Amino acid sequence: MHRWSQLFIPTLREAPADAEVASHKYLLRAGYIRQLSAGIYSYLFLGYRSMRKISEIVRQEMDKIGQEFYLPALHPRELWEASGRWSLMGDNMFRLKDRKGADLCLGFTEEEVMTEIARKELRSYKQLPQIWYQIQSKFRDEPRPKSGLLRVRQFTMKDSYSFDLDAAGLDISYKKHYETYCRIFDRCGLQYMAVEAHSGAMGGSQSHEFVVNTNAGEDFVVSCPNCRYAANLEKATSRLEPVEDYKATGTGEPELVHTPGLKTVEEVANYLGVSPKNKMKTLALMATETKSGAEKPHEVPVILFLRGDHTLNEAKLSTALAGAQFRPMHLEEIQAVFGAPAGFLGPIGSEGRQYKGIKARVLVDQALLGRKNLIAGANKEDYHLRNVTPERDFTVSEWTDLRSVGEGEGCPNCGTTLKIAKAMEIGHIFKLGYKYSESMGARVLDQNGKEVAPIMGSYGIGIERILTAAVEQNHDNDGFWLPAAISPFEVVVTPTNVKDATLLSTSVQIAEQLAGAGFDVLLDDRDERPGVKFKDADLVGIPFRVTVGKKVTEGMVEVVPRSTHQMLDANIRDITSHLEKLLRPAHS
RNA sequence: CGGGGCGUAGCGCAGCCUGGUAGCGCACCUGCCUUGGGCGCAGGGGGUCAUCGGUUCAAAUCCGAUCGCCCCGACCA
Incomplete structure (x- = not known):
């Protein structure tokens, strides 16, 4: 039993003007946390007491499937060089030097350290599978810390890593985590959803995010009210209503139409009295690729085609480009590649386009598959074309899913109208594959005495996010209430x-x-x-x-x-x- | 990093335009009073006006630079 009169619970009548989201305001007002610097918070008595209860639930459930370690937060550079992430992480990583001038960094995540242990210690398939986890501070120099505890530079993560002999084993470790995460979030009293997720540039074949619906969240989640389909917008697909193609005009061949000064899909569609659904949208980007040969990165022109009313999903494009960075082409580059200004770009002749001798990569969204007689830019100032038909008028080497799901579209499984809502990520599970075991040289002998790399998974839970999500889900004008299991x-x-x-x-x-x-x-x-x-x-x-x-x-x-x-x-x-x-x- | 905003007492703010006295509410301390939704009365303590530099007899106020924090866009637990 604790006596309030002897405790330090500094409640505030008014929230600091800086606090905007409910969880930030109320956690400050309730004396749970105080800010030290941008994205860096102190947890006072009540806040830490809640965090301890959350961690304990996580620990109890994780102990059923894995073993708890405690790894260093201070990592030598060599470890991250080995995985190739020392340079990849860029400014997001906190870096420092020791007194001898050696480079170190603060732990961003712990694949490297765990894989290092696996590399040194695991020798035989008989030692597999393994699931190792820890609950530890992570450090990320976020470009923009925000919203109180939602996006911070130091936070507590439960991170676990699985090592299996083969893909079937990984499936089991992955499923164990999925079920464990459900138990953890159930016990924490959260209303959450597991959704299919974009695995990011880090590769990996399968990934789920655990999210909580809240407007304070930073992600969009697409879900079906009828069946169980749910996915992050970065990954979601939908069933499209069929679109009626226009009848060919004239000879049926692509035919120039004069569209003076009309550059946007909207303008052109209005002017010609057609639907944006029957128009093609052209996007011109420059991607930065680093060849595995490891010389300097170079820029590759990328040309994208989408249905006129669709929007590009950058996460999907990132996957299609194997994680390469990209940016919109500059106007001079567009002119050089297409011989026409932005606003009049189109698909015909795309296969041969290049910039400074580097051939353009052309990606066409799947929604254009089978369409006919579309309106598209003519690659000629002030002109568009009618009767453009993919695969007849231009070759398509790659049909790709590039578009974002829109409001009102149908579920890919059952056709019911999908819901799109804002959500906060509280956990994420990944099938990593062989990326780290291969790059860092972890090997075991299999049943045949053959040396093989173990296959890995990686799984995270943001401890503070659970508290934040609970406050976002349960508050009114007077404050908030926590599920008893995680309340101080x-x-x-x-x-x-x-x-x-x-x-x-x-x-x-x-x-x-x-x-x-x-x-x-x-x-x-x-x-x-x-x-x-x-x-x-x-x-x-x-x-x-x-x-x-x-x-x-x-x-x-x-x-x-x-x-x-x-x-x-x-x-x-x-x-x-x-x-x-x-x-x-x-x-x- | 690109764009916008803000730094004056623990919190919320005024003062700055038009240079000269640092002020209000809440919180805090003392006493009295009160005790079912941040009660009342009286007295009191607390501020390098973000920092550095410039202009001036004189700078919170005008000028310049720097730093910090927040918000909007590309990253993630």
Whole structure:
């Protein structure tokens, strides 16, 4: 049992003007956290107590499938050179030098350290599978820390890594993590979704994100209200309504139309009285590729074609370009590649286009497959073409999924209209494949005595994100309430007046009784007016309050759930069983 | 990094345009009063006005630079 009067719980009437999202405001106001610098926070008593409970849930569940390690946060450069990520991570990595001038970095994630251990220690298939995890600080020099604890530069991550002999083994390790993550987030009391995710430039064949719906989130998630389909917008696909193609005009061959000064899809479609769905959109980009030969990176022109009303999904393009960086072409580059200005670019002749002798890569979105008689740019200023038909008028070497799912489109599985909502990522699981074991040289002997690289997976949970998500999901104008399992206390006992000896002694007795029954109890024994205590109790997230007031003379107190404020009178004799029903429903 | 905004007491803000006295609310300390939703009265403490430099008899205020923080766009737990 803790006594509020002796604790440091610095609650604030007003939130600092800098705080915008609910979780940031309320965690500050409730005295959970204080900011030290951009994206760097201190956790005070209540905040850290909640974090410890979250970590403990994660630990208990992870211990069922893996083994906990504790790895260094300080890593030598050589380790990251070995995996090729020392340069790849760029400015996102915190780097430093030791007194001898040797380069070090702060742990961004721990594939390298784990793989280093595997490389040195694992020798035989008999030692596989392994699942190793830790709960540790991670350091990322984010370009833009934001939204309180949502995007920070130092945070706590549970990260685990699996090593298996083959893909079938990886499937099992992956599934174990999937199920474990569900148990963890269930126990933390979150409403979450597992969605298919973009595996990023790091490769890897399969990946799921665990997300929580909230407007404070930074991702968009596409989900089907009917079947179980759910995916990050970066990865999502949809079923498109069929589009009626126009009848060919004239000879049916591509035919120039004069479109003076009309550059956008909208303008051209309006002018010609056609639908953007029957127009092609052309995008011209420059990608930066680094050949595996490891010389200097060079730029490759990339030409993309999409349906006129569709938008490019940059994550999908990134996958199509194997992770290469890209940027829009400059106007001079467009002129040089197409011989025409932006706004009038089109597909005909794309195969032969090049820039400074480097042949352009041409990608065509799948939604154009089978379409006919489209409107497209003519690669001639102030002209477009009618009757453009892919594969007849220009060759398509790659049909690719490049478009973002739009509002109102159908589920790829069942056709029901998809929902798109903002979400916050709280966990992510990846099948890594052989990337690290190969690059770093981890090898075991298989049953035949042959040397093989173990196949890996990597799995993360953001501990602070769980707290942040819970606050985002459960707040009102007075503060927030946490699921009991991750709240710093389960119940606060509030005497309305500590100068009244009966109220105080009854409160102490109730608090001790509840603590004795295994509840995590806070006694608000401060000499404050009841209003102050009620306001603070509402602010700090504790899910239940027991108010000890005048009714003690009749042997009664009030039990108030924070989420609803629906107070119930309870007999003091029954207070323990009353709270057991509320807080331990499974046992009673 | 590109764009925008802001730095004055622990928090929220005014003062700056038009240079000369640093102010308000909350919080904090003392006393009284009060005790079911941030109560009241009286007294009090606390500020290198982000930093550095310039202009001036005189700078929170005008000028320049730097730093920090927040927000909007490319990255991720």
